[in-house]
Amino acid sequence: MRRPFSRKQRGTILAGMLAFVMLLVVLQLWLLSATMNAYLGGDESVIWPATVASFLCLLLNGGLLRYLYKLDGTR
């Protein structure tokens, strides 16, 4: 089977996904540093919501990775 996208199209899709992944990773970094500050300061209220948010970001990233494999795999 031929790939459904041309090489150029795949390049563009990859660039878009990469931008999204970077955004999510930066968000996670911010969550981690804010949560660490809250934990050290004895503020427990934000820890669980931030953990859930971080795992949601990871889930989204995992989905994009799956799509990337699919994009590469069809030939």
Add this chain to the structure above:
Amino acid sequence: MSGDGPEDDPRSPLDPLLDTPRREGLTGTAPADRYKPVADPELVTTPPDGRPMELQPAWRTDFPVDWPQDHYVERRDFMKFMILTSLAFAVGQAWIAAMSWLRRRRDRHPELRIARIDEVPVGGAIEFAYPEPHDACVLVRPREDLLIAYSQRCTHLSCAVRPQVDRGVFHCPCHEGRFDMETGRPLAGPPRRALSRIVLANRGGAIYAVGVEERTI
């Protein structure tokens, strides 16, 4: 033979004699152009400067890097690395959550008698350990009517802070951090969080430590 014909071009991939009239087939070959590969646009490589192959230096034909594919692979690997980073951040977040859960389970603040009030001189300080034997704390009395105690652990990198009662600050010698004595808030240097305050109680003229109050600012 001299001239600028393709037969002089060292990059020409085919023996030019193969294609001369009446020679086709003599060597058991067909006309060269019969097997000329049809360029698949997916496989055509573009040099980084975008100029045609004829204008590229000769060495490039020996190292035919497929540049568009190379860029694609680079970005793909970077994306995979970023997703690994994302996993690491999520694991870190889970670690903080686990630590906080453990801390809440372990949290116990026993009462500890520190000293009698009249044993603490005005302008003086007394060191003690609370809540665990390795948690160094300091009780200060900057004024007659003010007794205040903090954990000695600097909120930057955990060096022990020292009271400078005459200046009204705690000084951290590691990176010149300073904290306000009355509030415990950071004044100078790298620390961003206030010192943990020890909650005190006056029981019949004696001072007891009864809790620890951590603060984000």
